[in-house]
Amino acid sequence: MALMITDECINCDVCEPECPNQAISMGEEYYQIDPGKCTECVGHFDEPQCVMLCPxxxxxxxxxxxxxxxxxxxKYLRLTQATA
Known part of the structure; x- marks a missing residue:
């Protein structure tokens, strides 16, 4: 499953720079995750980095x-081939 950020987000800016797929960006009120880019860090890490760091x-x-x-x-393979 792709991840999502709920309206409980405090816009702390911790998650965005840690996303290896650049799937996280600022939305109208709080950060959002592009499900087309989110691999839950599969291919990069054992656990989703945003989840681990979110306070x-x-x-x-x-x-x-x-x-x-x-x-x-x-999806990870497709995304990494597109940037190669």
Whole structure:
């Protein structure tokens, strides 16, 4: 599954620079995650970096974007090939 940031976000700026896929950006009121770029850090790290660093625990999985680990790995490979 891709991750999402809830309205509990305090805009602390910790997550955005840590995202290896540059999937996190500032939305109208708080940060948001682009599900097309989010791999939950599959291919980069063992755990999602944004979740590990978030001081208010406002980054759950996005139920609208259910993906298996295999699908996330395929997305990672597609994204990394596009930047190569």
């Amino acid at each position: 208010v625990a406002c980054i759950p999985t996005n139920p609208s974007h259910v993906e298996s680990r295999e699908t996330l790995m395929q």
